[in-house]
Amino acid sequence: MPKSLRLAAALALSALLAGCAGTPSSAPDDDRPVVLTTFTVLQDIAQNVAGEHVRVESITKIGAEIHGYEPTPGDIRRASDADLILDNGLGLEAWFERFVADLDVPHVVVSDGVDVIPIAEDAYAGLANPHAWMSPVNAQIYVDNIVRALSDLDPENAADFATNGDAYRAELQAVNDELVAELDTLPANERALVTCEGAFSYLARDTGLTEQYLWAVNAEQQATPQQIARTIEFVDDNQVPAVFCESTVSDKPMQQVVQATDAAFGGVLYVDSLSEEDGPVPTYLDLLRHDAAVILSGLTGGEG
Ligand SMILES: [Zn+2]
Numbered sequence: 001m002p003k004s005l006r007l008a009a010a011l012a013l014s015a016l017l018a019g020c021a022g023t024p025s026s027a028p029d030d031d032r033p034v035v036l037t038t039f040t041v042l043q044d045i046a047q048n049v050a051g052e053h054v055r056v057e058s059i060t061k062i063g064a065e066i067h068g069y070e071p072t073p074g075d076i077r078r079a080s081d082a083d084l085i086l087d088n089g090l091g092l093e094a095w096f097e098r099f100v101a102d103l104d105v106p107h108v109v110v111s112d113g114v115d116v117i118p119i120a121e122d123a124y125a126g127l128a129n130p131h132a133w134m135s136p137v138n139a140q141i142y143v144d145n146i147v148r149a150l151s152d153l154d155p156e157n158a159a160d161f162a163t164n165g166d167a168y169r170a171e172l173q174a175v176n177d178e179l180v181a182e183l184d185t186l187p188a189n190e191r192a193l194v195t196c197e198g199a200f201s202y203l204a205r206d207t208g209l210t211e212q213y214l215w216a217v218n219a220e221q222q223a224t225p226q227q228i229a230r231t232i233e234f235v236d237d238n239q240v241p242a243v244f245c246e247s248t249v250s251d252k253p254m255q256q257v258v259q260a261t262d263a264a265f266g267g268v269l270y271v272d273s274l275s276e277e278d279g280p281v282p283t284y285l286d287l288l289r290h291d292a293a294v295i296l297s298g299l300t301g302g303e304g
Helices: 003-022 040-050 073-080 096-101 136-153 155-183 201-207 225-238 252-260 284-299
Strands: 034-037 055-058 084-087 107-109 192-197 210-215 242-246 264-269
Touching (some): 040 155, 084 136, 136 201, 155 284, 192 252, 210 252, 225 252, 242 252, 242 284
Parallel strands (some): 034 055, 192 210, 192 242, 242 264
16 A cells, blocks of 8 residues: 555544544444443543543533432433443532442442542532542543553553653643643632532642632522522622623523622633533643633633
């Protein structure tokens, strides 16, 4: 075969493999192990570790509300055929314990070992804030747990999982350094991050931002008049230039805050779900970069 043709064939093959990794085929002759994750962010992280050796699929779809999700009979069928299920833990998936109770499939909590931040306010005060993946430092612990889980499942490919994990951890560290440097350019009086859900405690800790939110976790979701009043007061007191809301919930209560204050609506942040392939955050690394850019641009009046 001429060299150019060989190259074309190699490119076609790698495109095919990449396609398989993104949207796992359910072809009957595909005998790779099947790993399910509870949501799309974990799917992407796990797929980066798995490479082509494992089919990784998410139980919840893109854009779904993942805290109070109600599994369908189809989810249960799919899960009972899976070889492993990966969940975030820390109380993120309120539905998960019941979901796996009757399943004879192993599951692994990927947040095991992270330095947990407790929820500060409201009904969930004192419980772990479940959004630990919003710190790319924590996500490296997720990667270690996934490398171990996949190696137990498929020991023949353990060396590849370790190599993939190392490479992905290096990318996460690079994104972390990028975010810290970017957000470090914010002046002290613009370091408040006001969102709908209290999902940014970990990123705020890593990047030195002050976090304020309407509600602590999406399980409560309905912003109370007290929560809206508290947020308005915070925005006024701190002259916060912009407020934000997450992609999987309604921004209506935050628009009330915008109406009542001088703050602008700074944009949509992604936490609990990736976007579609042609959206702003098809991967977890995109999600981190996108959120940092939206925060920076919002808090600096669009100059960021
Ligand atoms: Zn959430």
